[in-house]
Amino acid sequence: MVTITDIANRAGVSPSVVSRIVNGDKKLRVSTATRARVQAIIEETGYKPNVAARSLRSSETGLLALVVHDITNPVYSEIVAGAQAGASEFDKIILVGEADSLGANVSKIESLIAGGGVDGLILQGAGTELDKAIEHAVSRKIPLVFLQSGDINIAPVLRMDDLLAGKMATKYLIDHGHKNIGVISTKRNLQFSEARLDGWKQALVEASLPISESAIAAANPNYESGYHAAKELFDQRPDITAILVSNAMSAVGALAYLNDAGKRVPEDVSVIGINDVNLAEFVRPALTVVKMPLRTMGLEAVRMICSGKTSSNKKLEILDQAPLLVERSSVSKR
Amino acid sequence: MVTITDIANRAGVSPSVVSRIVNGDKKLRVSTATRARVQAIIEETGYKPNVAARSLRSSETGLLALVVHDITNPVYSEIVAGAQAGASEFDKIILVGEADSLGANVSKIESLIAGGGVDGLILQGAGTELDKAIEHAVSRKIPLVFLQSGDINIAPVLRMDDLLAGKMATKYLIDHGHKNIGVISTKRNLQFSEARLDGWKQALVEASLPISESAIAAANPNYESGYHAAKELFDQRPDITAILVSNAMSAVGALAYLNDAGKRVPEDVSVIGINDVNLAEFVRPALTVVKMPLRTMGLEAVRMICSGKTSSNKKLEILDQAPLLVERSSVSKR
DNA sequence: AAGTGTTGAGCAATCGTTTTACCAATGCTA
DNA sequence: TAGCATTGGTAAAACGATTGCTCAACACTT
Numbered sequence: 154m155v156t157i158t159d160i161a162n163r164a165g166v167s168p169s170v171v172s173r174i175v176n177g178d179k180k181l182r183v184s185t186a187t188r189a190r191v192q193a194i195i196e197e198t199g200y201k202p203n204v205a206a207r208s209l210r211s212s213e214t215g216l217l218a219l220v221v222h223d224i225t226n227p228v229y230s231e232i233v234a235g236a237q238a239g240a241s242e243f244d245k246i247i248l249v250g251e252a253d254s255l256g257a258n259v260s261k262i263e264s265l266i267a268g269g270g271v272d273g274l275i276l277q278g279a280g281t282e283l284d285k286a287i288e289h290a291v292s293r294k295i296p297l298v299f300l301q302s303g304d305i306n307i308a309p310v311l312r313m314d315d316l317l318a319g320k321m322a323t324k325y326l327i328d329h330g331h332k333n334i335g336v337i338s339t340k341r342n343l344q345f346s347e348a349r350l351d352g353w354k355q356a357l358v359e360a361s362l363p364i365s366e367s368a369i370a371a372a373n374p375n376y377e378s379g380y381h382a383a384k385e386l387f388d389q390r391p392d393i394t395a396i397l398v399s400n401a402m403s404a405v406g407a408l409a410y411l412n413d414a415g416k417r418v419p420e421d422v423s424v425i426g427i428n429d430v431n432l433a434e435f436v437r438p439a440l441t442v443v444k445m446p447l448r449t450m451g452l453e454a455v456r457m458i459c460s461g462k463t464s465s466n467k468k469l470e471i472l473d474q475a476p477l478l479v480e481r482s483s484v485s486k487r
Numbered sequence: 488m489v490t491i492t493d494i495a496n497r498a499g500v501s502p503s504v505v506s507r508i509v510n511g512d513k514k515l516r517v518s519t520a521t522r523a524r525v526q527a528i529i530e531e532t533g534y535k536p537n538v539a540a541r542s543l544r545s546s547e548t549g550l551l552a553l554v555v556h557d558i559t560n561p562v563y564s565e566i567v568a569g570a571q572a573g574a575s576e577f578d579k580i581i582l583v584g585e586a587d588s589l590g591a592n593v594s595k596i597e598s599l600i601a602g603g604g605v606d607g608l609i610l611q612g613a614g615t616e617l618d619k620a621i622e623h624a625v626s627r628k629i630p631l632v633f634l635q636s637g638d639i640n641i642a643p644v645l646r647m648d649d650l651l652a653g654k655m656a657t658k659y660l661i662d663h664g665h666k667n668i669g670v671i672s673t674k675r676n677l678q679f680s681e682a683r684l685d686g687w688k689q690a691l692v693e694a695s696l697p698i699s700e701s702a703i704a705a706a707n708p709n710y711e712s713g714y715h716a717a718k719e720l721f722d723q724r725p726d727i728t729a730i731l732v733s734n735a736m737s738a739v740g741a742l743a744y745l746n747d748a749g750k751r752v753p754e755d756v757s758v759i760g761i762n763d764v765n766l767a768e769f770v771r772p773a774l775t776v777v778k779m780p781l782r783t784m785g786l787e788a789v790r791m792i793c794s795g796k797t798s799s800n801k802k803l804e805i806l807d808q809a810p811l812l813v814e815r816s817s818v819s820k821r
Numbered sequence: 822a823a824g825t826g827t828t829g830a831g832c833a834a835t836c837g838t839t840t841t842a843c844c845a846a847t848g849c850t851a
Numbered sequence: 852t853a854g855c856a857t858t859g860g861t862a863a864a865a866c867g868a869t870t871g872c873t874c875a876a877c878a879c880t881t
Binding site: 154156157158168203206208 | 837838839
């Protein structure tokens, strides 16, 4: 492999000069002549600095780890996309991990973090699997941000306005004349899910509608779980005419159940989801949803990490960008 | 940070001993007493070797880069999952990149590869964006595998039995009495897509059914494109009673179009997809598909990389594991 | 008793960059 | 012309781990 010394030798300069040229050193003092000569040689040889050596010296790796709960969930893909956009602002690369699958390679991830292999860590839906990794990150002072839920005493938690989202969605159903409104919340009692549920409650209260525990079901964020939660809900409460589903994948599952149960959407039952994904537009009936700024959340997380806002600012941060109601065909007047 | 020297000092041994203990050196000769002492100190201090230093010395990073065409596509998530499973066999971590989004950070990815930041490279649906990265990988002799399509002169190409899949699916439609069978192929003229199309053709030929160009449409692997391709197809050929859709996301899009066009599935039109995803089961009607061994492909790619089969063996490799027909509700007898 | 093996461990070079400190040469000021 | 600043560059010490080589001590063999 061609090293910085090779370049230096061929150019008849010392490695330091090459290094400065490559890195665009601020207080760089090198004549335009040598600079051109060196750059030509770099071009010609295709020299690229060895990343290991560089990060050994500078203790920066250019890698940011983002651990999400489930890669296959399109909702999380949005977060990843946002993070990637942020990463390119700061010239970093996002390393995507999956919390569930981590079981197998969790120790490898831990070593990576503990060994200074990443410049920052973004954790979405962190369960206890990652406790050790978190510990290492903290002791190594690696910038850390939680997304949607996490322990505020350890690192900042970034959230979207989930309360507002739940409220908006529910209000929309109420405005369409619904009075018996069920909700399918997200399991695991996650903080953000709780907030969405609170939004539902607040909207009902403000409309002087009763809140009943029997109108609440819970699902994991996948199709199947949404299907079963919907079944459970309607078995208990056949009188429900509209449901709010706290996440997109469960919403699609719920739609499937309603179809199988012979309930037409939206004629018999209206459905509104939280989180928008491409799929919502192409499922039939197309899902009306409250679109959350997932992308922005991913982006903002990276920005916090890279601009050093994580250590100073240990608190719950709620994104300014408001949820957006996207009307499609799954809700009707009653 | 606690380094190997710190450990060595506290244990009263030299760093080499610590290194050998940590790495389980084969020809390791260290007394059980010192070993225990050192290990206790490692435990106590939480020492983890610095990954940059380690990879500088050993020129191995423990990272494998997997670049897929589109992270949000659940089909590719399967590949990623398989690769991750393979990675944990070899104690490596998968770094997932996205070819499309690469536009922005492509140069960073290039540097990573060129700088020896990864131990191997798996490319799915590689377009020209990555040519430079490929070049670097080759010149650095970084193991490289193409998935589904790629230049066989550069590295091995791993494929599934796409021809068989196309044939099986089409035969299934034929067996159900269909004679006018359309196909929505995948754009970009990718090699695997071509093979699926050939399968369609072969099945028709074997059944002495005519092959007509007007029965062929093409879509990108996403919902929207599938929707439009279906529209195009049926505008041209309203007589078609069954379609084969070459990828799952397009199939869902096609389903949406058929619904909007007032064609009932499967009563008026039967649909069969290639590739299975969870969604196929929860969309209504549930999609009948030919399930491809995507997971196995991801797994096998990693195995090839990590066992050094990539340099010797530059050829097209087709996975043994056969496609599997999964019957659901989108195909009916005619 | 001399020779031969084995065990346990240390020394020091090395991987490729970055960066601090330093220096020589030149130009400028007063 | 002495003094000083600027320009353009070099030397060498890190960064932290790995590993080939060396070596002392002891145990066996013959």
